Amino acid sequence: MSEGDSRRKIGAQVTAKACHVVHLSECAWQYGALRTTKVIVGTVVEVDNTRKAPNNRVSTFVAEDQSSGAL
Numbered sequence: 001m002s003e004g005d006s007r008r009k010i011g012a013q014v015t016a017k018a019c020h021v022v023h024l025s026e027c028a029w030q031y032g033a034l035r036t037t038k039v040i041v042g043t044v045v046e047v048d049n050t051r052k053a054p055n056n057r058v059s060t061f062v063a064e065d066q067s068s069g070a071l
Contacts, residue, residue: 007044007045007062008044008062010044010046012043014044015040016064017037017044018031018038018039021040033066035070040057040066041066044064045063045064045065046062046063047060047062048063
């Protein structure tokens with residue numbers, strides 16, 4: 001992803017699969033057969049870039065607030 005990626009800006013709208021946000025068993029309880037395909041919408045509230053010392057690679061973590069009220 002480039003530095004100008006809109007998903008890295010605070011306040012941007014982003015989507016994520018529900019199974020990436022909560023445990024799969026929680027998704028199964030909440031969404032049933034759609035547990036692996038349900039997409040939820042949220043707003044970016046925090047972006048964290050961390051550099052790993054051994055290989056000098058950067059990982060980006062995005063925290064979002066769920067605006068849909070799905071979970």
